[in-house]
Amino acid sequence: MHGLQLTDLQPVTPMSETLFRKAETQAALKPLSARKAYWGEELLLEKLEDGSVWKRLDMNPGTQSSLEYHVRKNEVYMLLHGDLDIGIRIGRAENHTLHMHAGDLFKIPPGLAHMRIAKTSVVLVEWASSDDPKDSHIIQDGKTYEHVDGPADGRPA
Numbered sequence: 001m002h003g004l005q006l007t008d009l010q011p012v013t014p015m016s017e018t019l020f021r022k023a024e025t026q027a028a029l030k031p032l033s034a035r036k037a038y039w040g041e042e043l044l045l046e047k048l049e050d051g052s053v054w055k056r057l058d059m060n061p062g063t064q065s066s067l068e069y070h071v072r073k074n075e076v077y078m079l080l081h082g083d084l085d086i087g088i089r090i091g092r093a094e095n096h097t098l099h100m101h102a103g104d105l106f107k108i109p110p111g112l113a114h115m116r117i118a119k120t121s122v123v124l125v126e127w128a129s130s131d132d133p134k135d136s137h138i139i140q141d142g143k144t145y146e147h148v149d150g151p152a153d154g155r156p157a
């Protein structure tokens with residue numbers, strides 16, 4: 001087997017009303033810090049004793065993040081506003097796109113190469129099991145990379 005396969009992943013699913021309200025509550029917290037990015041802004045909302053964090057990612061329409069993966073970190077994306085594509089790379093460097101709409105949830109396990117592609121203005125709440133920058137590994141720069149479904153090298157499968 002070569003890395004994660006599409007069948008290994010949890011699908012994009014609608015959030016329960018309770019979880020949606022929790023994500024809205026987290027998104028409204030006064031940020032502990034803010035970081036501007038070429039795609040928008042990342043707001044650190046809460047850092048818990050176990051090392052996990054809550055963040056709000058505000059993305060501008062038509063922007064995308066870099067394609068990255070984490071060795072140890074789990075992430076959960078909870079989309080509050082907008083339409084967002086999640087570009088993933090799995091298996092033998094196969095690109096796929098998952099579509100999220102407001103109210104959707106997607107779990108990102110360690111090792112999954114992923115990127116956020118904002119189709120509209122996006123407000124995304126992220127829970128992460130840790131916030132160690134050394135555990136983020138960039139594969140492609142989001143300013144120049146174009147995510148296209150199929151083999152990552154552009155050759156037929």
